[in-house]
Amino acid sequence: MSSxxxxxxxxxxxxxPVKHSRSPLIHRHWLARYGIxxxxxxxxxxxxxxxxxxANFVGGPFVGANVTVPHxxxxxxxxxxADGVAAALGAVNTLWLEKGELVGGNTDALGFLANLxxxxxxxxxxxxxxxxxxxxxxxxxxxxxxxxxxxxxIHVVNRSRDRAEALxxxxxxxxxxxxxEDVPRLLAEAAIIVNTTSLGxxxxxxxxxxxxxxxxxxxxxxxxxxxxxxxxxxxxxxxxLATVDGLGMLLHQAAPGFERWFGVRPEVTEELRAVILAxxxxxx
Numbered sequence: 239m240s241s242x243x244x245x246x247x248x249x250x251x252x253x254x255p256v257k258h259s260r261s262p263l264i265h266r267h268w269l270a271r272y273g274i275x276x277x278x279x280x281x282x283x284x285x286x287x288x289x290x291x292x293a294n295f296v297g298g299p300f301v302g303a304n305v306t307v308p309h310x311x312x313x314x315x316x317x318x319x320a321d322g323v324a325a326a327l328g329a330v331n332t333l334w335l336e337k338g339e340l341v342g343g344n345t346d347a348l349g350f351l352a353n354l355x356x357x358x359x360x361x362x363x364x365x366x367x368x369x370x371x372x373x374x375x376x377x378x379x380x381x382x383x384x385x386x387x388x389x390x391x392i393h394v395v396n397r398s399r400d401r402a403e404a405l406x407x408x409x410x411x412x413x414x415x416x417x418x419e420d421v422p423r424l425l426a427e428a429a430i431i432v433n434t435t436s437l438g439x440x441x442x443x444x445x446x447x448x449x450x451x452x453x454x455x456x457x458x459x460x461x462x463x464x465x466x467x468x469x470x471x472x473x474x475x476x477x478x479l480a481t482v483d484g485l486g487m488l489l490h491q492a493a494p495g496f497e498r499w500f501g502v503r504p505e506v507t508e509e510l511r512a513v514i515l516a517x518x519x520x521x522x
Contacts, residue, residue: 248299249499250281252291253306257282260514261304264492267513268504276500283309292316295333295340302334302499304492310344310375317342326409327378331491334498346379349491350461351387356490356506357482358457367427368392371445372434373401376461380434381409393424425451431474433460438468445470449477460484466520485514 251261257280265278281303283291288309293316295303305313313330314320318339324330330342354361368389370380373396384392390412396402399415406413416424425431431452437445439462447470449458458474463484471481489506497503 246275246277247301247499248277248279249302249304249495250279250300251304251306252281252283252288253309254282254284254288256280256306259306260488260517261306261492263513263517264489264510265496267510268496268502269500272500272502272504274500274502285309288312289316292340296335296338302332302495304495305331305333305342307375313342316340320344323347323382326382329375329378332495332498334495343494344379345491345494346376346487347383347386348494349487349489350380350383352490352506353484353486354457354459354482357486358480360480361457361482364429364457365389366429367424369421369424369428369431370394370434371432371447372396373398373405374434377405377434378408380432380461381405381413384430384432385409385413389430393420393428395421395424421447422451425449425456426453428453428456430457430459433462433468433470436462438462438465438470440464444468447473449473449479452477452479454478456480457482461487463488464518466515466518485511489514 251259259280262278269276310329310331314324314328317330319341321343324342324344327344329344332343332345334341368384370377373394392413393416394402394405394413395416395418402415406415433445436442457480459482460468460470461484462468466483474481493504
């Protein structure tokens, strides 16, 4: 397969494993909607093969790619140039070709914010303290996003305190490390609560947290989207709090890459959301 075969560009999602990725559903929906000749495929790349794969990306079969775990840091190291967000995060999730060079960007923070902007009309007016649970790769994008919108202080709580401290050192003020024992107090202050851990994901234990002390006007969001309503979001809904699920982050982060590869900025619509929900076994 070639990116120039029959003049139709082909992009891919690369990761390990990648067989469960819903990115092809998203991009093929957009290709059909906008009447664009092209394709988007899954391409599994083992960790021991990623360096060579990226070194030979230029001149290969793809015009670009989305990068998922565990390759985002390797992609950042491989590109000739990275955009400002990717440089700040030390991770690339979108690759494209520019003047014969491999260029990278990171759209995870954009996806996180765009999801909240779309699904919670009140988000634009929220300000004040934020509570972020987890300090893994996904937390980087969330912290960058919240920092860019002026939230503060932003408290980072993680089982491994040193990982949280590393993120605070990376991003600086207004981030601060807190312990799980501080969560009840922080819940009473937080304007937004974000779960970036895998707790609550299908097959994982739930996030054990009592939202009783939370502010009545607090917004609760979870980057997990399988299940669509995680135990945290269900508890927040029953508590009467505003919630936003994580599916929109996946949809919105895909849009800039599609525009790079296929020349059209796609819309994230209810129709697209329904396509993914149907694949997940949900009614729209």
